[in-house]
Amino acid sequence: MNNLPTFTKTRLAPTPSGYLHLGNILSFLITSALARRHQAKILLRIDDLDRSRVKDAFIDDIFETLHFLEIPWDEGPKDTADFKSNFSQVQRMDLYENALKELAEKNACFACVCSRKKIVESGKSKGYPGFCKRLHIPLSRKGCCWRYGTSREKSVPIIIYPDQLVNSDFPVGMKDYVVRKKDGYPAYQLSSVVDDVHFGIDLIVRGVDLWDSTLAQIDLASNLPDCQPFQSAVFFHHQLMKDGEHKMAKSSGSTSIQFLRKNGAKKADIYREISKFLNLPTLATSHDQFIELYNRDASQQ
Ligand SMILES: [Zn+2]
Numbered sequence: 001m002n003n004l005p006t007f008t009k010t011r012l013a014p015t016p017s018g019y020l021h022l023g024n025i026l027s028f029l030i031t032s033a034l035a036r037r038h039q040a041k042i043l044l045r046i047d048d049l050d051r052s053r054v055k056d057a058f059i060d061d062i063f064e065t066l067h068f069l070e071i072p073w074d075e076g077p078k079d080t081a082d083f084k085s086n087f088s089q090v091q092r093m094d095l096y097e098n099a100l101k102e103l104a105e106k107n108a109c110f111a112c113v114c115s116r117k118k119i120v121e122s123g124k125s126k127g128y129p130g131f132c133k134r135l136h137i138p139l140s141r142k143g144c145c146w147r148y149g150t151s152r153e154k155s156v157p158i159i160i161y162p163d164q165l166v167n168s169d170f171p172v173g174m175k176d177y178v179v180r181k182k183d184g185y186p187a188y189q190l191s192s193v194v195d196d197v198h199f200g201i202d203l204i205v206r207g208v209d210l211w212d213s214t215l216a217q218i219d220l221a222s223n224l225p226d227c228q229p230f231q232s233a234v235f236f237h238h239q240l241m242k243d244g245e246h247k248m249a250k251s252s253g254s255t256s257i258q259f260l261r262k263n264g265a266k267k268a269d270i271y272r273e274i275s276k277f278l279n280l281p282t283l284a285t286s287h288d289q290f291i292e293l294y295n296r297d298a299s300q301q
Contacts, residue, residue, distance in 0.1 A: 004037065004038060004162065005038065005162050005163050005234070006038055006039060006040075007034075007035075007038045007039075007040040007202050007203040007234065008040060008041065008200055008202050009040055009041045009042070009043055009075075009199065009200050009201050009202060009203070010031055010034065010035050010040045010041075010042055010043070010201060010202075010203040010204065010205060011031070011042065011043040011044070011045045011196070011199065011201050011204070012027075012028050012031055012042060012043070012044050012045065012066075012071075012073060013045045013046075013047055013192070013206075014046060014047070014062050015046075015047045015048075015050065015054075016046060016047075016048055016054050016055065016058035016059045016061070016062060017050055017053035017054055017055075017058060018053075018058060018256070019058060019061050019253070019256035019257065019258045019259070020061055020062060020065045020256065020257050020258075021255040021256045021257065022241050022255045022257070022260075022270070022273060022274065023207070023240060023241045023255070025065075025069065025071075025257065025270060025274060026238065026241055026274050026277065026278075027205060027206065027207060027238065028066075028069075028071050029071070029274055029287075029290055029291075029294070030205050030236070030238050030294070031205040032071055032072070032287070032290075032291060033290070033291045033294040033295055034161075034203060034205060034236060035203075036291050036295065037295045038203065040202075040203055041074040041075060042072070042073045042074050042075070043073065043074070043075040043076050043199050043201065044062075044066075044073040044075070044076035044077060045076060045087075045195060045199065046059065046062060046076075046077065046083055046087065046088075047089060047188070047191070047192070047195075048088055048089050048090070049089045049090070049185050049186065049188070049191055050188075051183070051185065056080065059080045059083060059084075060080050061257075061258060063078075063079055063080060065257045065258075068257070068261070068267060069257075069267055069270060069271075069287065070267070070286065070287045071287055072287070075199075089191060089195070092191075092194070092195065092198065093186075095194050095198060096186035096190060096191050096194055097186075098226075099186075099190060099193075099194050099224050099226070099227070100146065100179065100180050100186060100190065102223075102224055102225070102226075103146075103148065103179065103223065103224070104139055104146075106223065108148060108149060108223050109139070109146045109147055109148045109149060109179055109180075110132060110133055110135075110136075110137070110139075110146070110147055110149055110176075111132065111135075111137035111138060111139045111141055111144040111145070111146060111147075112128070112131070112132040112137070112144055112145050112146070112147045112176075112178075113132060113137060113141070113143070113144045114128075114131050114132060118131070126172055126173070126175070127172055127173050127174060127175025127176060127177070128147060128175050128176035128177070130175075130176065132147075133147075133149065133176065143182055144182065145178045145180060145181055145182045145187075146178065146179050146180035147176040147177065147178055147179065148176065148177060148178075148179045148189075148220060148223075149176055150170060150174065150175055150176055150177070150216075150219065151170070152170060152172075152175070154170045154219065155167040155168060155169055155170065156168050156169075156170055156215045156218050156219050157218070157231070158214065158215060158218055158235060159232065159233070159234045159235065160234070160235060160236075160237075161203075161234050161235060161236035162234065163234065168215055170215060170216075170219060171211075171212035171215050171216065173212055174212050174213070174215065174216040177189060177216055179220070188213075189213060189216055189217055189220060190220065192213075192217060193217045193220055193221050193224070193227055193230050194224075194227065196230060196233065197221070197226065197227045197229050197230050200229075201233060202229070202232070202233050202234065203233065203234050203236070204233055204234070204235050204236070205235075205236045205238065206235070206236075206237060206238075207237065207238055207239075207240045208237045208238065208239060208240060209240060210237065211237055214235055214237070217230065218230065218231055241255075241277050243255050257270065267285075267286070268285035268286070271283070271284045271285050271286060271287075271289070271290055272284070272285065274290070275290065275293065278294065278297075280293045280294065280297055281293065281297060
């Protein structure tokens with residue numbers, strides 16, 4: 001445990017578009033353990049820009065679940081009312097719009113009027129097929145989204161926890177990804193980078209399913225002068241808990257903490273589940289015990 005790098009701040013970043021499930025808790029607890037290991041502060045950042053899916057009940061659920069599991073945080077909203085008054089992403093729209101304006105001024109993005117159907121039919125796994133890339137549709141056109149023009153040849157430098165710098169190929173599936181949605185709101189990739197820089201985050205814990213997003217975000221940050229600090233952030237991508245064969249989803253419900261509690265699960269049961277998944281030598285039954293076991297277990301280094 002000697003010579004550990006120090007980090008200033010990490011974050012819990014749930015999206016209130018469903019009830020929190022075991023997979024979210026896994027991510028929160030690893031974040032909490034690494035924060036303790038490196039004396040980093042924890043910010044609670046609730047991403048609420050997906051306006052059509054965000055519900056108050058889901059925001060309430062975040063606070064209720066964190067309290068139920070006694071997972072602490074140092075900065076950010078203390079409850080739903082505080083979140084809505086002081087921490088909603090809607091209140092940081094000018095930051096996102098400034099970033100979008102910078103990209104537009106650099107000709108780093110283009111307008112796209114393709115329907116989702118058209119893109120899916122062309123084989124989405126290879127990324128955007130480039131239909132609108134050379135059409136020079138004005139960015140001011142109503143109902144278009146903005147795509148960030150990516151370069152396939154590029155490799156992206158990423159710092160993997162704790163301090164290993166590697167270069168990774170730009171992910172094919174993220175080709176020309178969306179930075180501003182058709183509804184005019186910034187897309188997740190952009191708001192996430194801007195927020196992490198705004199709040200001074202230097203350690204980011206997330207699931208391996210976000211690996212491609214991470215690379216896209218680092219590349220995006222390299223094009224935004226205010227977002228340079230994002231390039232020196234350190235990333236920890238953890239394995240995902242599965243619901244049978246599938247990735248745990250908010251829509252399935254049976255792994256949501258709400259559901260488990262209604263069926264009699266206690267705090268200790270949730271901690272045992274997460275401990276089992278991580279193969280901890282002993283099953284934790286509380287937050288502090290989890291942190292101690294996780295940080296003691298050399299295989300998690
Ligand atoms: Zn298009």
